[in-house]
C-alpha cells in the first residue's frame with residue numbers, strides 16, 4: 001500500500017451539492033488518494049444548524065457552526081454554501097491563511113472573481129470553480145487550458161438546468177412554468193431562490209464567467225444583458241414548434257464588432273428560437289450544453305448534466321484532486337488571463353433576427369399595412385405565418401370591440417435592437433394590431 005501525505009479538507013455547506021461531495025470524499029477516500037497523490041481527510045463541515053435533518057447520512061461529529069475555526073485548520077477549503085456573504089469572506093480567509101479553494105459559487109465568481117483571483121495569485125494559492133458553470137460538464141478547464149492556443153469567437157450555451165427543464169416540459173408535455181419549476185426544485189436543480197434561475201440571473205453570472213475566460217477580458221456581470229423565461233408563453237412554444245424551432249434560454253458570448261466597427265465582446269442571456277436541426281435543440285431536461293466556435297478548432301459541443309447534487313459533486317471533486325496534485329508537487333496556482341481587455345458591447349450594438357407575434361384584426365388590408373410599417377422602418381421581413389383561430393363569438397365575447405383576430409408571426413432578417421424597438425412600438429400603435437403578443441430572437445446559425 002502506497003503511503004500518502006494527508007491534506008486536510010474543510011467543507012462549507014451541506015446542501016444538495018455539499019452533502020454529495022462529503023459522501024463521495026468519505027466513500028471513495030482510497031481511490032481519490034491514489035489519484036491525488038495525497039490522502040483527502042474531511043476534517044469538518046460548516047453548517048448553520050448541526051442538528052438539521054439532511055438527506056445524506058454523514059458522521060454527526062463532522063458538523064460545526066464555526067466556519068472560521070474549521071478553515072484555519074485546512075489545506076483545502078470547498079465552498080458550497082452559495083451566495084456572496086459569508087462565502088466571499090470565508091474564501092478570502094482561506095486563501096490568506098494558505099489554503100487552496102474549490103467553489104461552485106457562480107454568483108460569487110461572477111461578481112467578485114477579479115478580487116479573488118488577484119488575492120489567490122498574490123498568495124500563490126489555487127482557486128478552482130469548474131462546477132460554477134454547467135455543473136458536471138468540463139467547460140472552465142477546456143476554455144482556459146485546452147483552447148488556450150486557439151481564438152474563441154463564439155459561445156452559445158444552455159447553462160441553466162432549471163429553465164431548460166421548464167421549457168422542455170412546456171414543449172413536450174404542455175406543463176405550466178409553475179408545475180415544471182416545482183419538479184425542477186424537487187430534483188435539486190433550482191437555486192435556493194429560484195428567481196435566480198427563471199429570471200436569468202444564474203445564466204447571466206455563468207455568461208460573465210464564460211466570456212471573461214474565453215475572451216481574456218474582464219466581463220462584469222452587470223454588462224451581460226439579461227432576460228428570463230417568465231414571459232415565454234405556451235403559444236410561443238407551440239408556434240416555434242410549427243415553424244421548426246425550439247425555445248431555449250441561451251447564454252451568448254461573442255467576439256464581434258460594435259456599431260462603430262470596433263472589435264468587442266458581447267455577452268447576453270435571453271430566451272431564443274433555436275432551429276430544431278441545431279445540436280442545442282436536442283438538449284432536454286436539466287441537461288446543459290455549451291457550443292463553442294473557435295478559429296482553428298471549429299465547432300465543439302460540451303454536453304451533460306448542468307445541475308443536480310451528485311452530478312455537480314463530480315466537477316467539485318475533479319477540482320479537489322487537481323488542487324491536491326499541484327499542492328503535492330508544489331508550484332504556484334495558475335491565475336486567470338485577462339490581458340486582452342476588449343471593450344464590452346451594449347445590447348444596442350447587436351443585430352439579430354426576430355420573430356414578432358401579433359394578434360391582428362381579421363380584415364382586408366392588414367397584411368399590407370403591417371408590411372409597409374416594417375419597410376418604412378427599414379426592417380426586412382423574411383417569413384410570415386398567419387393563422388385564423390376558429391373563434392365562436394357567442395362563446396368568446398369581445399369586450400374591447402376589436403373584432404375577429406388572426407395571429408401573425410413575422411420573421412425578420414438581421415436588425416438592430418433599436419430598429420426592432422421602433423417596429424414593436426409602431427405595431428403596438430397600429431389600428432390593425434390588437435396586441436404584440438411576443439418577441440423572440442433567433443439564434444444559432446452555424
Ligand SMILES: NC(=O)C1=CN([C@@H]2O[C@H](COP(=O)(O)OP(=O)(O)OC[C@H]3O[C@@H](n4cnc5c(N)ncnc54)[C@H](O)[C@@H]3O)[C@@H](O)[C@H]2O)C=CC1
Nearest residue numbers: 013014015016017018047048080081082104105307308312
Ligand atoms: N444544485 C446544483 O445543481 C448546483 C449548484 N451550484 C452551486 O453550488 C452551491 C451550493 O448549491 P446547493 O448545494 O444547490 O445549495 P443548497 O441551498 O442546497 O445548499 C447550501 C447549503 O449551505 C448552507 N449554508 C448557507 N449559508 C451558510 C452559512 N452562512 N453558514 C453555514 N452554512 C450555510 C445551507 O444551509 C445549505 O445547507 C451554490 O453556489 C450553487 O449555485 C452549482 C452547480 C449546480
Ligand SMILES: N[C@@H](CC=O)C(=O)O
Nearest residue numbers: 160161162189191307
Ligand atoms: N440552478 C442551477 C444549478 C446549477 O448551476 C441550474 O438550474 O442550472
Ligand code: NA
Nearest residue numbers: 130133135137
Ligand atoms: Na462545469
